[in-house]
Amino acid sequence: MTQQIYARVLGPLTLALQNRNATPTAQKQRQLLALLLVRHSTVVPVSAMIEELWNEDPPRSAVTVVQTYVLGIRKRMAEFLDVEHGEVADRYLRTWSKGYLFDARDCVLDVRDYQVMAEAARCAASVGDDRRAVELYTASEALWTGPPLLDVEAGSPLTAELTHLEQLRLVNQERRIEALLRLGGHREACPDLARLTAEQPLHERMQAYYMYALCRSGQRYRALEVYHNLAELMQLELGLDPCWRIRQLHLDILNASDESVADILEARHAGYLIGWNAPSGIGSFARPA
Numbered sequence: 001m002t003q004q005i006y007a008r009v010l011g012p013l014t015l016a017l018q019n020r021n022a023t024p025t026a027q028k029q030r031q032l033l034a035l036l037l038v039r040h041s042t043v044v045p046v047s048a049m050i051e052e053l054w055n056e057d058p059p060r061s062a063v064t065v066v067q068t069y070v071l072g073i074r075k076r077m078a079e080f081l082d083v084e085h086g087e088v089a090d091r092y093l094r095t096w097s098k099g100y101l102f103d104a105r106d107c108v109l110d111v112r113d114y115q116v117m118a119e120a121a122r123c124a125a126s127v128g129d130d131r132r133a134v135e136l137y138t139a140s141e142a143l144w145t146g147p148p149l150l151d152v153e154a155g156s157p158l159t160a161e162l163t164h165l166e167q168l169r170l171v172n173q174e175r176r177i178e179a180l181l182r183l184g185g186h187r188e189a190c191p192d193l194a195r196l197t198a199e200q201p202l203h204e205r206m207q208a209y210y211m212y213a214l215c216r217s218g219q220r221y222r223a224l225e226v227y228h229n230l231a232e233l234m235q236l237e238l239g240l241d242p243c244w245r246i247r248q249l250h251l252d253i254l255n256a257s258d259e260s261v262a263d264i265l266e267a268r269h270a271g272y273l274i275g276w277n278a279p280s281g282i283g284s285f286a287r288p289a
Contacts, residue, residue, distance in 0.1 A: 005081060005092070005107045009037050010114060010165075011145030013152050015077065022080035027153055028053050029069050029076075034152045036093065036102035038161040040109060045099040052155040070100055110143045111165070117143075118172045121179075130179040137176035144169065170200070177209050178274040186216040197226070201233055205273075208246050212265060212273055215253050220261065223253050245272065 005022075008014040013034050015022045024030050035052050036044055050062045059065065074093050078085040094101045104112060121136035148165045149158070173196060180189045193210040200206050207230045214223040227242070227250040234240050241247065249269050256264045 007037055007040075007104065007107050008110045008145070009034060009149050010110045010143050011148070011150060013037075013149055015081075017081045020080045020082070022077045024073055024076055026069075026072065029073050030152050031155060031158060032066070032069050033073055033102075034149050034154075035158050035161070036100060037104075037109065038111060038149075038158070038165070040102050040104040040112060043096045043099040043101045047098075048157050049100070052157045055155060070095075111148075114140045114143045115168075118168075121172070122175065125175065125179050130182050133179040134176060134183065134185075137172055137179070140172065141169075141176070170203075174205065174209075177206075181209065181213060181216075181270075181274045186213045189213045190217060190219075201230070202237065204230070204243055204246055207242075208249055208269075208273055211246075211249055211253065212269060215265060216262060220253055224250070227253075245269075 004017075006014065006016050013023055013030055015033065015037075024033055031052055032049055035049065046063060046066055049066050050058045053066070054062060070093065074085060074088045077083065077088045077092065081088075083091075089095065091106065092103055094103055117136050117140035121133045121140065124130075124136060125133035148162050152158070154162060173192075177189055177193065177196075189209070190213050193206070193213055197203070197206050197210050207226055211223040211226050214220070214226065227246070230246070231242055234242060242250075249265075252264050252268060253261065
């Protein structure tokens with residue numbers, strides 16, 4: 001077989017070759033396939049698969065049932081992907097001692113491509129190539145077609161993997177925003193930040209990015225609104241004030257003149273927010289006691 005299998009978990013679960021869809025329809029088979037894909041190229045113990053399906057209350061025949069589900073996944077792959085059953089077992093869904101492994105070397109797997117591109121973006125940013133970093137982060141983000149495995153019921157092991165993916169995505173979104181702001185793309189960052197701050201209303205760093213970008217793009221009044229909404233929500237939900245850095249950012253946006261606000265933000269806030277060091281000339285502030 002010369003054509004590659006496409007496997008997707010960054011959105012609906014998909015296993016396909018061209019227009020032939022081999023994604024299982026039975027829910028427990030979908031759970032197992034999803035767990036195997038997110039842990040691709042590593043052995044998933046049968047014990048983890050049992051926990052995924054039944055948590056702490058497995059049937060006495062759990063091991064046999066798992067074997068049956070894996071066999072069902074293999075049969076469907078062989079039928080719909082135009083490969084022999086033995087090839088599926090040898091090349092893709094392989095049996096290992098006390099577990100199974102989905103070998104994705106011959107597949108186009110979105111989560112692996114995402115991780116590779118995001119790491120390449122991080123490396124580009126680390127050597128100062130922010131433009132390339134933004135391009136790679138943007139390309140990696142385009143692989144997401146929705147919440148990961150949005151159509152799969154998740155047990156404890158899969159829920160842990162999904163939480164990891166969502167957190168990884170958030171970190172990479174932060175890094176993309178930082179690189180874009182270092183390039184001076186303040187206006188370009190605002191639409192994304194409007195969405196991200198709506199999705200993460202208590203994420204203080206994301207709110208700080210938005211305040212910084214709005215103010216640097218000439219929308220100081222909106223930056224102040226962002227702070228007001230954050231402070232109000234944190235008091236309502238958590239009984240807390242924003243951290244001291246965001247409070248200081250708010251005060252600097254509020255009190256600086258139109259002529260000095262950009263220089264003050266760069267000198268006092270760009271370093272810790274986006275990793276950009278302003279020229280000397282305007283002093284930084286000390287943390288309040």
